[in-house]
Amino acid sequence: MVLSLAPGRVLAQQRKAPQTKAKSGDARKRKDFFRIKSPSIRYVRPDTTVLIETEELPDDNSDASKSIFFNPAKKLSIVSEDTTTLNEGGQQIVEMAEQVLIDSSWIQVAGYYSIWDTHNINPYRVDGRRLRDTLSLQLTDPQRKRFAKMPLNSTPITSDFGFRGYRWHYGDDLDLETGDSVKAAFDGVVRISKWDGSGYGNYLLVRHYNGIETLYGHLQKALVTPGTFVKAGQLIGYGGSTGRSTGSHLHFEVRYEGNPIDPEKMYDFPDYKLWKDNFQITSALFSYYSQALRAKAAARSHTSKPSAARRVVTHRIRSGDTLSEIAEKYGVSVGQLKRLNGSTSTLRPGRTLRIK
The missing domain is CATH 3.10.350.10 (LysM domain)
Structure with missing residues (x-):
């Protein structure tokens, strides 16, 4: 399967006419979405060739900080919910089904439940380091007219996924000017549109058909609300420098069941394309988290603590x-x-x- 992005060169995205948005109350769109689920290059500004740091570490009480912790796996209670209320906020357990077409009839082959949470970035309680199997995700599906687009018209990286002092930066910062268009990376449904003043600022999180979720932080303005169906390349917001940020940029994250993935393992940003049309999820993708925990523990152990107290008159x-x-x-x-x-x-x- 070949993605319609030519290798080796940057493809300028064309502005498209606004597409009709289908809310989660639209039965046809919602049924189609919830029925389907698939079980490092360093680039700098070409004009300066200088890596520019634009992202600051979030405060501990921010959504950005709270989103990075992996919780022990916990079995969910089985609760059937009406999916027409997905855009009303809160956390729900949503019934999911996998179906195949046999002799013109859709036959259910698997049923399961998934969290739909419009407030918390990582509500899944899944530790990616504990994955035993390799999961293969089909990122694009041309037969269903589901493609991949880049989040910006140009994607120079100003800060990579990785360590910042004793803390981890769980995404890539992409350079932009305030007011630049930010677009959905794949088809999917908006799960979160929220303000995080101590971290992401105005941000959006979109759950996609292929099982991936993408996050868009520091937006000047978000244009979509939870439950909105979006197509790859659709305008979802305008870039800015809101929240804990030192300059205009897009903080872009890729996650699988709440676990951050280095976006540069999926995207070839300089050449403006995906590396492949499919992507494999393994526990090795999340091994960095153990390293991050050790670094955080080491930093805490070096912090001076009082051994005695006294009153001076x-x-x-x-x-x-x-x-x-x-x-x-x-x-x-x-x-x-x-x-x-x-x-x-x-x-x-x-x-x-x-x-x-």
Whole structure:
């Protein structure tokens, strides 16, 4: 299967007429979406050839920080929900089904339940490091007219997926000017549209047919709401520098069941295309997380902690004060005052004298 993006050169995306958006209440679109589920190059600005850091580490209480922790696997309760309420917010357990077409009839071959959460980036409780099997995701499906597009018209990377001090940067920063168009990478449904002032700023998260989710951070403005069906290449927002950001850029993440993946393993950003039309998910993709945990633990162990506490009492010297008068006032000896203050015999007004 060949993606319609020519290798070795940058393809300029054409502006398309606005496409009709199908909300989750649209039975035809929703049924089609929820029925289907598929079980490092460093690039810099060509004009400067200088890597530009534009992303700051998020605060610990931000969505960006909370989204990176993998929780132990936990079996979900089986609850059937009406999927017409997906755009109303909150977390739900949504019934999913895999079907095949046999003799003009759709036959269900598998049934399962998946979380639909419009508030939390990583609600899945899945630790990618524990995957035992290799999962092959078909990123594009030309027969169904599902293609891949780049999120921006040009994609120079200003900061890579990887370490920032003792913390990890879970996406790639792509350079843009405030107001530039940001587009959906694949067909799918918007799961989150939210403000994260201490991290991502205005951001969107889209769940795609192929099992991948993509996140678009620091937007000046988001144009779609949760439950909106979007096509690859559809305008979903305008780039900016909102949230914890030091300059205009798009923070772009790729995730599988909440687990961040290095976008450069999927995208050839300089050549403006996918590396392949399919992508394999293995536990090795998430091995970096153990390294990140060790680094965080090491940083905490080097942080100075108090081993004792004490209360210090001082007296501000006034004209005419004597050591004996000060000692009597505070109920201490003159000898103690001298030990604490270097055996001083001259009291200079305005200075402080340690009492205890």
